[in-house]
Amino acid sequence: MTSTTGIATGDAVADWPDRAAALADELEAAGKLASPAWRAAVQAVPRHRFVPRFYSHRDGSLAAVAADDPATRADWAGRVYANTSLVTKIGGESGSAPVYLSSSSAPGLMTRMLETLDVRDGHRVLEIGTGTGWNAGLLCHRLGAASVFSVDIEPDLVETARTRLAGLGYRPVLAVADGSGGLAAHAPYDRLIATCAVPAIPWAWVEQTRVGGVILADLKAGQDAGNLVRLTRTGPDRAEGRFDSGYATFMELRHAPGTSNLIPYARASDDAPAVESATTLDPRTPLSSGNRVVWFLAALRIGRRYRLGYTGGDDPRHHPDAVSITTPDGSRAEIAIAAGHDGTHAVRETGPVRLWRHVEHAHRQWLDAGQPDWPRLGLAVAPGRQSVYVDDPANPLASLPLPLPAG
Ligand SMILES: C[S@@+](CC[C@H](N)C(=O)[O-])C[C@H]1O[C@@H](n2cnc3c(N)ncnc32)[C@H](O)[C@@H]1O
Known part of the structure; x- marks a missing residue:
């Protein structure tokens, strides 16, 4: 009842x-x-x-x-x-x-x-x-x-x-x-x-x-x-x-009732000039659950708002050709999942920011730090400054964006 x-x-x-x-x-x-x-x-x-x-x-x-x-x-x-x-x-x-x-x-x-x-x-x-x-x-x-x-x-x-x-x-x-x-x-x-x-x-x-x-x-x-x-x-x-050894995720804090934190995304025009390059990093690596720390470090560079997706073919969800990352300013990176003969993956980037470079940087940072999992990562918080460190606050990896952004 x-x-x-x-x-x-x-x-x-x-x-x-x-x-x-x-x-x-x-x-x-x-x-x-x-x-x-x-x-x-x-x-x-x-x-x-x-x-x-x-x-x-x-x-x-x-x-x-x-x-x-x-x-x-x-x-x-x-x-x-x-x-x-x-x-x-x-x-x-x-x-x-x-x-x-x-x-x-x-x-x-x-x-x-x-x-x-x-x-x-x-x-x-x-x-x-x-x-x-x-x-x-x-x-x-x-x-x-x-x-x-x-x-x-x-x-x-x-x-x-x-x-x-x-x-x-x-x-x-x-x-x-x-x-x-x-x-x-x-x-x-x-x-x-x-x-x-x-x-x-x-x-x-x-x-x-x-x-x-x-x-x-x-x-x-x-x-x-x-x-x-x-x-x-x-x-x-x-x-x-x-950071905790187990993984958890909660819905985001919002600054007003009844709202979501969704924001509009600019669409890059189809004829925006593209930069083509190649990467040795398989695009699925930083997105896999075993590499969440890499994606965390990447997001600290890319910014808080992005969309991750798969593109390609008739059934991109199950048989994707490429991973895509898009940010609200219209920047977009598409990274081919299949490697070419030389073992590299084709990268195509449009818009103001070359997003894949940020992911590569984060991945290198993580390798250089000895591939830490969450418990080796820490957060130091002081007025006006918050940094992520590995093992000891004397080894900072990245700063958090401050002040706390609205919405
Ligand atoms: C996962 S739910 C909390 C679950 C809750 N502890 C329970 O036992 O049911 C997250 C809650 O955070 C609230 N929330 C979002 N932004 C907030 C904010 N700025 N201040 C306080 N609460 C907020 C949401 O309205 C939502 O009810």
Whole structure:
């Protein structure tokens, strides 16, 4: 049973304690949940009450899967207790592709992050990205609601989360705010967890975390370019720490409700002069999941907005001829997947910036640094300056663009 507010009245999933216990077992077996305290939270905070409806692809479009729809109810009950993320709010112009505005992150990602955050009794925690409120519920169970603070840019999400949490007896401080400014009124915090991705760490987060406190956030220099980073505030003007060994990705932080961060792309004219060259780097290498660090370093050079694609033939998705990279200024690089007789790949570039050169540079940087994976990479944050380093802050690899760009 759900009421019109989407709050479960009675209990829509009678056997939810069993389902929550099975989910906790699954997370433990997958190595995403180890501590008894977070296990107890997963078993005590019913996810179905926070996700009475979500959106899923069906027959090529997004359709609601909901507790109050007899046709999808069984599917709904199964998936809210599975280790999957669920899209809960969509937006976008009518007639154009929907954009995802909120989701309930995969439970295993949340528990992994909460454990990485190293929350202790008595800690005060600020969450950026309230969303459904489920993660705030886990924090309330672990710490008591008086120690939990959470903000979201979407007013309706904050109000719904407030009602759902109150339904379980939790009354944390929830606020509608652009979380890039933190929540100064209740600072300082011992821990700050961001469940939306940022291109650089907002300085307000460092200022509002006490010295010795921890910030855990998804740092993305662009699409698929970055990872979770765990920073410790080491002094009044500094935070630093390493990237996480596991990979994660969150939706981007946006500076206004209901918006997406989509921006227009200029189209290079078909007769724009092209520069032809050749590369020894297979274009699939920097894009493969084993080389995410290379793509991160490349995106720091290319800029935050780009599109990656495959071109060629009748079926470019399955049988591509070339990889393409396009940026909003109309720059475009196409790199042939098949190598020629000399082992090189043909490169064709148009527009103001030779994008493939940036990727080659990043790949060389990565090779020279000994092919580091994420845990060897760190981020050093100071007022007006943030740099990515390998092994030690004395070995910087790249700077992040600052100030934090809008939108
Ligand atoms: C992955 S969802 C959060 C999931 C949530 N923690 C949960 O337990 O359901 C990301 C959230 O970040 C929010 N968000 C995006 N930009 C934001 C901003 N500037 N400030 C605060 N929240 C923001 C979105 O509205 C969305 O609800």
